[in-house]
Amino acid sequence: MNSEWQERTIQLFGEEKTKTLRDAHILIVGVGGVGAYAAEMLCRAGVGRLTLVDADAVQPSNINRQLPALHSTIGKPKVAVLAERFRDINPEIDLTCIPAFLTPQEIPALLDANHYDFIVDAIDTIAPKCSLITEAWKRDIKIVSSMGAGAKTDITQIKYADLWETYHCGLSKAVRNNLKKMGMKRSLPVVFSTEQAIPEAIIKVTDERNKKSTTGTVSYMPATFGCFLASYVIKRLCAKS
Numbered sequence: 001m002n003s004e005w006q007e008r009t010i011q012l013f014g015e016e017k018t019k020t021l022r023d024a025h026i027l028i029v030g031v032g033g034v035g036a037y038a039a040e041m042l043c044r045a046g047v048g049r050l051t052l053v054d055a056d057a058v059q060p061s062n063i064n065r066q067l068p069a070l071h072s073t074i075g076k077p078k079v080a081v082l083a084e085r086f087r088d089i090n091p092e093i094d095l096t097c098i099p100a101f102l103t104p105q106e107i108p109a110l111l112d113a114n115h116y117d118f119i120v121d122a123i124d125t126i127a128p129k130c131s132l133i134t135e136a137w138k139r140d141i142k143i144v145s146s147m148g149a150g151a152k153t154d155i156t157q158i159k160y161a162d163l164w165e166t167y168h169c170g171l172s173k174a175v176r177n178n179l180k181k182m183g184m185k186r187s188l189p190v191v192f193s194t195e196q197a198i199p200e201a202i203i204k205v206t207d208e209r210n211k212k213s214t215t216g217t218v219s220y221m222p223a224t225f226g227c228f229l230a231s232y233v234i235k236r237l238c239a240k241s
Contacts, residue, residue, distance in 0.1 A: 005090070006046050017238040018046055024237050025049040025094075027110075028120040029102060029132055031078050032056065033217060034146045035122030036067035037226025038233075042120075043086045045234050049094040050086070051114065052079045055101035065219045104131035111135050118233045121145040122226070124171070130178045137186055144232045147172045147192035149222045150215030151201035154193070158224055160232065163188040168196045191228040193221075 003010070010018050024047050028039045031054040039050060057077050062069035068081035079097035086093055102110065104127055119136050121143055123129040129145070136143040145163070148171035164185070166172040169192045179185060201216035 009046055013238055020237055020240060021046045021234065022048040024117045025051070025115060026118050026120060026233060027051045027053070027114075027116045028122065029053045029128075030122035030124065030146075031068070031082055032062070032122065032124070033065045033222030034149055034225045034229070035120065036078065036082060037223045038120050038122060038146075038229040039082060039226075040067060040086070040089075041227055041230030042233060043089050043093060045230070046090070047234075047237075048092070049096075051096040051098065051116070052082060053098040053100065053102060053110070054078050055099055065217050065222050067223075102128045102132070104128055107131045107135045111139055111141065116141055117237065119143040120229050120233060122229070124148075126174050126178055130175060130182065130184075133175075133179065133188060134182060134184045137184065142236065143188070144229055145175075145188060145190045146225050146229055147175070147190050148197070148215070149193065149225045150217045151197035151199075152193045152195045152221055153198070153218055154195045155220055155224055157193045157195040158221075158228060159192060159194055160228065161190060161192060163190045166190060166192045168194055170197065189232060191225050191232070 026042055026047055028035050028050060031039055031052050039052060057075055058069045058073045060074055068078045073081045077099045079099050083095050083097050086095060119141055121129060121132055133143060133145060147166060147169045163172060163176060172192055202213050204213050
């Protein structure tokens with residue numbers, strides 16, 4: 001295939017690092033507001049193999065912030081929308097799309113089914129998120145996790161940190177507490193925001209699977225979280241070259 005679309009990446013990284021990206025296999029779990037942007041940035045950087053996992057279909061409420069969400073895609077599985085888009089970016093990309101909600105019991109089989117060079121965790125429910133993290137640790141698979149992007153507006157407060165050093169983040173606190181209960185405490189690179197959440201933007205819910213609340217979100221926050229995740233993965237893959 002004509003590699004003209006990658007010439008600027010090659011100009012920046014060189015042939016060897018670009019080949020490293022082309023040979024990499026990344027697992028992205030959750031392709032909503034954060035995960036879809038992480039996946040697209042990896043695709044556009046030339047990562048040759050992606051596995052996308054997400055059970056959700058596009059909803060009207062996703063349009064304000066999620067990459068696959070358009071009026072024309074409402075009702076379509078997010079992984080299917082992204083697969084069509086990514087193949088239009090890179091026709092040679094190797095894609096595996098799993099339109100499923102991962103339970104903790106299913107995660108070991110997923111991680112054992114393939115070799116993954118990196119995992120991007122963009123799950124927003126606690127039990128599968130913590131299970132994915134712990135099962136990745138057990139297998140020494142590199143993983144980077146997204147913490148909460150909702151109920152926040154200040155893009156300048158998005159940071160990298162170790163999970164155990166985060167603050168002003170309800171999702172981080174819940175993940176830490178659950179990992180402690182599971183007897184697991186290892187260093188975990190995360191993307192989080194130091195901004196305090198806006199209380200009025202958090203609403204308790206009872207009709208969403210494994211969620212106790214939903215949060216107001218603005219377009220650029222989850223997108224930037226996703227870019228931070230992709231940058232972390234790309235830099236570490238290229239550092240191996």
